[in-house]
Amino acid sequence: MTYSSTVSMNRKRFARRNQNTTNFSSTSNVLGPVSNTISLIILACLLGLLYLTQVTKTNAFSYKINTLQKQQTELKSQNSDLEVASARLQSLDRVKNSEVAKNLVSVAPVSTIQN
Amino acid sequence: MNPSEKEINPKLRIQTWFAFLVFIMSIFVVRLFYVQIIKHDYYQKAALSDQLKQYELPAERGTIVAHSSGVLVPLVLNESLFTVYADPKFIVDVAQTSTKVSDILGGKPEDLRKLMEKDTRYSILAKKVSKEQKQKLEGLKLKGIGFRETVQRTYPQGQLASQLLGFVNDEGIGKYGIEQALNETLTGKPGKLKAITDAQGVPLASNQDNILVSPKNGSQLALTIDLGMQQQLEDILKQGLEAASSKSGGAVIIDPYSGAIKAMANYPTYNPSDFSKVTDLSVFSNAIVSSPMEIGSTMKPLTLAAALDQGVVNKDTTYFDPSVWVIGDSKVVNVEEDGGAATRSMKDILQLSLNTGATWLVMQMGGGEINEKARIAWHNYLVDHYQYGKETGIEQGYEAAGSVPSPTDGYGLNIKYANTGFGQGITATPLQLGLAISSVINGGVYYRPYLIEKYTEPNGLNKDTKPVVVRNNVVKKEVSDTIREYMIETYTKNFRAYNSQSSNVPRPEFNIGGKTGTAQEANPDGGYYTNIFNGTYVGFVGGDRPQYVISIRVNDPKIPGYAGAKAAAPIFLKLTNMLIDSYGVTPKMH
Numbered sequence: 113m114t115y116s117s118t119v120s121m122n123r124k125r126f127a128r129r130n131q132n133t134t135n136f137s138s139t140s141n142v143l144g145p146v147s148n149t150i151s152l153i154i155l156a157c158l159l160g161l162l163y164l165t166q167v168t169k170t171n172a173f174s175y176k177i178n179t180l181q182k183q184q185t186e187l188k189s190q191n192s193d194l195e196v197a198s199a200r201l202q203s204l205d206r207v208k209n210s211e212v213a214k215n216l217v218s219v220a221p222v223s224t225i226q227n
Numbered sequence: 228m229n230p231s232e233k234e235i236n237p238k239l240r241i242q243t244w245f246a247f248l249v250f251i252m253s254i255f256v257v258r259l260f261y262v263q264i265i266k267h268d269y270y271q272k273a274a275l276s277d278q279l280k281q282y283e284l285p286a287e288r289g290t291i292v293a294h295s296s297g298v299l300v301p302l303v304l305n306e307s308l309f310t311v312y313a314d315p316k317f318i319v320d321v322a323q324t325s326t327k328v329s330d331i332l333g334g335k336p337e338d339l340r341k342l343m344e345k346d347t348r349y350s351i352l353a354k355k356v357s358k359e360q361k362q363k364l365e366g367l368k369l370k371g372i373g374f375r376e377t378v379q380r381t382y383p384q385g386q387l388a389s390q391l392l393g394f395v396n397d398e399g400i401g402k403y404g405i406e407q408a409l410n411e412t413l414t415g416k417p418g419k420l421k422a423i424t425d426a427q428g429v430p431l432a433s434n435q436d437n438i439l440v441s442p443k444n445g446s447q448l449a450l451t452i453d454l455g456m457q458q459q460l461e462d463i464l465k466q467g468l469e470a471a472s473s474k475s476g477g478a479v480i481i482d483p484y485s486g487a488i489k490a491m492a493n494y495p496t497y498n499p500s501d502f503s504k505v506t507d508l509s510v511f512s513n514a515i516v517s518s519p520m521e522i523g524s525t526m527k528p529l530t531l532a533a534a535l536d537q538g539v540v541n542k543d544t545t546y547f548d549p550s551v552w553v554i555g556d557s558k559v560v561n562v563e564e565d566g567g568a569a570t571r572s573m574k575d576i577l578q579l580s581l582n583t584g585a586t587w588l589v590m591q592m593g594g595g596e597i598n599e600k601a602r603i604a605w606h607n608y609l610v611d612h613y614q615y616g617k618e619t620g621i622e623q624g625y626e627a628a629g630s631v632p633s634p635t636d637g638y639g640l641n642i643k644y645a646n647t648g649f650g651q652g653i654t655a656t657p658l659q660l661g662l663a664i665s666s667v668i669n670g671g672v673y674y675r676p677y678l679i680e681k682y683t684e685p686n687g688l689n690k691d692t693k694p695v696v697v698r699n700n701v702v703k704k705e706v707s708d709t710i711r712e713y714m715i716e717t718y719t720k721n722f723r724a725y726n727s728q729s730s731n732v733p734r735p736e737f738n739i740g741g742k743t744g745t746a747q748e749a750n751p752d753g754g755y756y757t758n759i760f761n762g763t764y765v766g767f768v769g770g771d772r773p774q775y776v777i778s779i780r781v782n783d784p785k786i787p788g789y790a791g792a793k794a795a796a797p798i799f800l801k802l803t804n805m806l807i808d809s810y811g812v813t814p815k816m817h
Contacts, residue, residue, distance in 0.1 A: 174429055174431050177432060189307055192304070192307065195301065196304050199304060199384075203383050203384045204384060
């Protein structure tokens with residue numbers, strides 16, 4: 113039942129016999145309170161759903177970020193390991209004790225040529 | 228159609244259902260009101276305790292690099308290592324597990340077995356385990372064995388420059404050397420992550436209240452040290468000390484025109500990676516900056532410079548040296564063989580290393596005798612000109628200031644001050660000695676010493692260290708020239724004596740100057756040991772102007788002869804040759 117038909121019925125109740133009356137009937141479709149409530153609830157649900165979808169989607173990125181961060185950490189760690197290994201291989205002690213260094217001949221100091 | 232159904236008013240039915248729905252909804256509303264409004268704080272706390280996680284994001288400690296053949300190479304880096312622990316509750320077969328672990332980590336299985344049988348849930352089996360070892364252990368899938376990652380300092384150059392660098396203890400705090408002096412700069416500032424996480428602890432991006440403060444890593448330090456020079460200094464020092472039968476000593480090489488330290492070493496030394504295994508804690512100290520000593524006759528060029536600078540003597544002054552001065556109840560005598568009574572020049576005071584000559588110089592500061600005027604004038608030079616008795620400010624932990632006696636307070640001040648003229652009764656570190664001599668031979672500028680050439684912040688910003696002048700006009704330029712000339716002559720005259728045990732060739736094309744020092748070791752109970760002497764040598768090498776100043780200390784050498792000449796000077800000769808041959812000392816042109 114709509115709000116307009118309710119008004120019409122009420123008007124008919126006060127009309128007497130042979131009395132000309134004008135039948136008011138609204139041509140526009142206006143939603144009643146229940147329909148409005150339901151519409152609002154549906155709208156709220158849709159908005160909620162939209163929110164949840166977006167939150168879930170955003171949170172899904174968290175795992176991607178987490179995975180990428182782990183990769184970054186791992187790569188940094190590998191880089192650091194390589195840096196340490198490289199530095200050790202080039203250390204003076206290692207160079208001094210290398211086969212090449214052992215085969216070098218030490219030279220006596222020579223005087224500098226002066227003008 | 229059932230007549231009973233006919234009687235039910237549809238409107239009533241709707242109203243009933245509506246009322247029922249409202250009732251149900253009201254229950255929800257009431258419950259939600261209770262949970263969300265009345266018990267809000269309680270449930271919020273409960274939820275956050277599960278979901279909200281706070282992490283401290285550790286800052287990476289700054290690395291340390293140094294020069295090597297013109298490029299900067301790492302001296303101290305960070306490395307991820309692992310602590311291996313056991314949870315005895317979960318170990319199924321202790322014997323088998325301990326054997327397998329010892330196969331990879333080394334050590335005795337029995338020792339590991341004892342650790343695995345401890346009545347605890349966390350028993351450390353090994354520290355500083357490498358990534359490769361950890362991966363091997365992981366591959367065995369042993370139950371009850373766990374790993375904890377720790378970032379440790381690693382030293383690719385081994386024990387090179389260890390006392391200069393210091394180490395980082397298990398709490399992550401720098402101890403000794405640069406690590407202690409610049410602990411804050413190296414440590415950086417940890418960051419913070421406060422976030423809502425899922426059950427696995429992964430931070431959820433959707434929470435607007437997540438807080439992330441990135442850590443500020445420590446600065447990288449570039450040293451003034453040249454690694455090649457440092458290595459050679461350590462080798463030469465060790466050989467020199469062994470040749471002199473000395474158990475310990477140190478040396479430093481300084482750029483006299485900036486205060487930059489080019490190399491600094493002590494012996495014995497230690498491996499900073501294994502600092503926890505060191506039993507003699509004295510090896511941690513960088514004695515060059517932390518252990519003051521009586522510097523002996525290496526003080527004499529400074530005494531002469533002060534007298535010349537005050538104008539109480541000049542270059543051509545001569546005097547009659549009686550070879551003994553009686554001051555109060557004490558006598559000042561010479562220890563050198565050629566220090567008899569005679570007329571002496573200023574040059575002789577250095578060349579013959581005359582204690583009586585140095586005492587006479589202090590006497591001239593007081594108008595011919597050691598009195599309050601002389602003491603105050605000499606004290607002024609020691610403290611305000613040569614900066615003795617003050618920390619130099621070098622980036623090293625536990626720097627010592629040394630001591631200079633008060634010129635006005637105390638007993639026996641005159642003999643005390645007579646002694647300071649030749650380096651006794653006053654203490655200074657080899658670094659202070661080297662810097663004071665640098666200021667006297669470089670024209671009269673005292674530079675603050677520094678080891679850090681450049682600070683590089685994590686964002687790449689560089690901050691270069693500029694030489695800092697502590698004092699100008701330490702001595703006048705002409706005094707500086709005179710002292711330089713006298714030190715060259717002293718070195719040249721004594722070269723054969725210094726070189727008697729080795730075969731260094733003379734290098735006449737360079738200007739090399741220096742002065743020996745031999746001082747009795749002070750007895751902590753008063754007086755001096757009669758059988759313990761320390762040798763020192765301070766000198767320079769360069770062309771028309773000095774390029775490097777070298778200060779050497781040899782503790783208690785056990786060879787015949789004076790410690791300065793027989794133990795410290797030979798090390799100086801080798802170091803000057805090393806610098807000439809490998810580090811581009813420019814020959815003199817005039």
